[in-house]
Amino acid sequence: MFSLDKTLTVIKRELRDKLLSKSFVIMTLLLPIFMFGILGFQTFLLTQESDEGTTIELVSENEDVLYNIQKVFQERTFIQNEYYKVNYSQKDREQLQNFLEEKRTDLLSDKLTAIIFVPQTALNNKDVEYYSKNPNNRTVFDKLRDMINNALVETYFEDKNFSQEEIQFAGMRVGFNTFRISADKDAEEEGVGNLIASFLFTFLLYFSLIFLGTMMMRAVIEEKTSKIVEVLLSSCSSKDLMTGKILGTGITGVMQMFIWLLPVIMLITTSVFTLPADFNLKLDMGMIFYFLINYFIGLMTFLGLFASVGAIFDNDQDAQSGIWPIMMLIMIPFFIAITSQNNPDSALIKISSFVPFSSIIVMPARMTLVEVPLWELLAAVVINIATFFGIFMLAGKIYRVGILRTGKKPTWAEVVKWFKYQY
Amino acid sequence: MNALEVKNLTKTFDKIIAVDNASFEVPEGSIFGLIGRNGAGKTTTIRMMMNIYIPDSGEVLLRGNKVDHQFKDKVGYLPEERGLYKKSKVMDILLYFAELKGKKGKDIHKKAEEYLERFELLDRKTAKIEDLSKGNQQKVQFISTILHDPEFIILDEPFSGLDPINTNLLKEIILDLKKQGKVIIFSTHLMDFAERMCDHIAMIDHGKVILKGRLSDIKAKYSQENISLNYEGDISFLNSHPLVDKVEDFGNTTGIRIKDASKTQELLKLLVDNKVKVKRFDANDITLHEIFISLAGKVEGEQLTAGVANV
Known part of the structure; x- marks a missing residue:
């Protein structure tokens, strides 16, 4: 019953309808703007730490500590230019209590941001006290923590006859410089580039599977309710129709994805753009190719599912209620893929990168973060192709029965019966 | 063919x-x-x-x-x-x-x-x-x-x-x-x-x-044994008459199916004798609608002829 000519005719129409449509162009351009907009907005919010004018009373019990703090602080530009205003004083704990009482109104009215008390014991345990209306001000902690630490370290080692370098070393933090070990290359220094790329891949997959899937479902419902499908089926079989629609939308989706990935591809293959070393991308064209193939297979699998949901129901509202199982198949892997950024080698990530459906979203994220052996990638492709054919057959059965049915919303039990129908 | x-x-x-x-x-x-x-x-x-x-x-x-x-x-x-x-x-x-x-x-x-x-x-x-x-x-x-x-x-x-x-x-x-x-x-x-x-x-x-x-064959066959009748009076006596197979109400007309197609004249006489005022007696016409109802029966409230005005 399968006719290549008719399937091609349907594919051509789908492509003309989708690829050349205004909404495709708008969507393709808008999504990156939207994504970068969100990223930019977040970055903007982070840089807008409105901590200008922070006023701090720094109280130390120990005179040497106070002196060193003052010395360290005065070296910093944000203190020098009075971005932070700091008053220094020496008080013991009893005096501090009075001081707190005295300054209470200032603290409450935000005239004074905080009182930081460095007790004598800080030289043993490095614990300082922070009194404020808002005791969870990470911005202030992050800014002052290292400075106070340095002052304490300096005071501690002052009379112990260490050189300035030794004291400086003691005050330093440990920094992790990360390297990626892979089979065929020497250890390479790793930036956050791949972390961002894996997020980008995960988000793009999640977004476009849902977007194109819902679009497919709507199109099937439209054909069904407008009875176009009756005319179409008097010309071609339901298999021709479904195959054509899925392939047409699948090709559209891959084209769209390719356009979205163009900047990444240019980054890899040319030196037109360069990224700062911290954002260095460890991707190659093989990965991009795998990503697109994986997306094409995955997209067609989900389109089959969305098409059959569209065929089951008569209208969008009913279909929304029938779509949640498919949404789960996209959302759960999405969240797993996001957590892979913490530890891409965890058992959960490894297993779910082979499980049907979730493999489509998790494997690209995993592949971006760690070296995945070629056989595992191939195995995932084989699993995904097998899943696609399985779904395609099941969806075909639901589709051919569903599109000619109208009236009462069918129950799931009825839908299961459709598999046995001879149409 | x-x-x-x-x-x-x-x-x-x-x-x-x-x-x-x-x-x-x-x-x-x-x-x-x-x-x-x-x-x-x-x-x-x-x-x-x-x-x-x-x-x-x-x-x-x-x-x-x-x-x-x-x-x-x-x-x-x-x-x-x-x-x-x-x-x-x-x-x-x-x-x-x-x-x-x-x-x-x-x-x-x-x-x-x-x-x-x-x-x-x-x-x-x-x-x-x-x-x-x-x-x-x-x-x-x-x-x-x-x-x-x-x-x-x-x-x-x-x-x-x-x-x-x-x-x-x-x-x-x-x-x-x-x-x-x-x-x-x-x-x-x-x-x-x-x-x-x-x-x-x-x-x-x-x-x-x-x-x-x-269609012409079907109509010829059914019209001979079906009389289309418009009348005033009481024809209930026909229901049990040996000449008559079935009396059906088609709405505008009454259809009488007789057992022997050659006995139409006897039916007409019977009606006149029983003081039924015959307004139309057509032994050569039956509509498809009438054939359908006599074969399939009438469904309550269904108007088979509704909406034909433009045809």
């Missing part, structure tokens, strides 16, 4: 028998009517004829061979509820439907323009379907049904929802197509309409074919 032969078709959905061992023949060059109530099984039968549904048993023969998917290229189908892609342009949709039937290229483009011109739509060929009036959308649908020059035209309740202009237009097209020797198959519940347009019919009720053949 039969163009199509439907042989013992049966189709069941979930234990409900939609079509039950249906057989009928559609002769070459005929206008064929598949007649029955809504839900009688007409659409299911048509879908099996077009190979959309696979029958549980039975077969459809196209000039002696079993129909396959190639038959779809030879059919033009106008479904009862019509629909087109709202966002598509008139010409695009015509060419798409033709291409699905295996026809494409310059010729079909030219032909589409000819049809659009004939239907006074040529200036709207790049308009979107949603921007056309309902009547114009119907015209586009007709064109898409016949653009690929089908040998068989299947029309499901073709006149329902048509405005008078399009009704006449469609009738013209149908007669035109008949002249060209095409086979036209109607599915309809409008008996009056079928009576005027069709030369062969099959009557279907509860999935079963209850009557079939050449």
Whole structure:
């Protein structure tokens, strides 16, 4: 019953309808703007730490500590230019209590941001006290923590006859410089580039599977309710129709994805753009190719599912209620893929990168973060192709029965019966 | 010669028998009517004829061979509820439907323009379907049904929802197509309409074919033993009279079926003798509607003749 000519005719129409449509162009351009907009907005919010004018009373019990703090602080530009205003004083704990009482109104009215008390014991345990209306001000902690630490370290080692370098070393933090070990290359220094790329891949997959899937479902419902499908089926079989629609939308989706990935591809293959070393991308064209193939297979699998949901129901509202199982198949892997950024080698990530459906979203994220052996990638492709054919057959059965049915919303039990129908 | 032969078709959905061992023949060059109530099984039968549904048993023969998917290229189908892609342009949709039937290229483009011109739509060929009036959308649908020059035209309740202009237009097209020797198959519940347009019919009720053949033969057979009567008075005595087989109320007229076709004069005498005032006594006429009711019975509240005004 399968006719290549008719399937091609349907594919051509789908492509003309989708690829050349205004909404495709708008969507393709808008999504990156939207994504970068969100990223930019977040970055903007982070840089807008409105901590200008922070006023701090720094109280130390120990005179040497106070002196060193003052010395360290005065070296910093944000203190020098009075971005932070700091008053220094020496008080013991009893005096501090009075001081707190005295300054209470200032603290409450935000005239004074905080009182930081460095007790004598800080030289043993490095614990300082922070009194404020808002005791969870990470911005202030992050800014002052290292400075106070340095002052304490300096005071501690002052009379112990260490050189300035030794004291400086003691005050330093440990920094992790990360390297990626892979089979065929020497250890390479790793930036956050791949972390961002894996997020980008995960988000793009999640977004476009849902977007194109819902679009497919709507199109099937439209054909069904407008009875176009009756005319179409008097010309071609339901298999021709479904195959054509899925392939047409699948090709559209891959084209769209390719356009979205163009900047990444240019980054890899040319030196037109360069990224700062911290954002260095460890991707190659093989990965991009795998990503697109994986997306094409995955997209067609989900389109089959969305098409059959569209065929089951008569209208969008009913279909929304029938779509949640498919949404789960996209959302759960999405969240797993996001957590892979913490530890891409965890058992959960490894297993779910082979499980049907979730493999489509998790494997690209995993592949971006760690070296995945070629056989595992191939195995995932084989699993995904097998899943696609399985779904395609099941969806075909639901589709051919569903599109000619109208009236009462069918129950799931009825839908299961459709598999046995001879149409 | 039969163009199509439907042989013992049966189709069941979930234990409900939609079509039950249906057989009928559609002769070459005929206008064929598949007649029955809504839900009688007409659409299911048509879908099996077009190979959309696979029958549980039975077969459809196209000039002696079993129909396959190639038959779809030879059919033009106008479904009862019509629909087109709202966002598509008139010409695009015509060419798409033709291409699905295996026809494409310059010729079909030219032909589409000819049809659009004939239907006074040529200036709207790049308009979107949603921007056309309902009547114009119907015209586009007709064109898409016949653009690929089908040998068989299947029309499901073709006149329902048509405005008078399009009704006449469609009738013209149908007669035109008949002249060209095409086979036209109607599915309809409008008996009056079928009576005027069709030369062969099959009557279907509860999935079963209850009557079939050449319309003139059928009418000749039934009219001889059926008297159509308009009267004043009481005719209840006829119910048990040995001459009479059945008395039926058709609404406007009363139908009396007699056991022996040669005894019509005796029936007339009987009525006069019993002081029934006879206003019309017609022994040579029976409508398809009356035949249908006498065979299938009347369903409470159903108006089989409703909505035929424009035909």
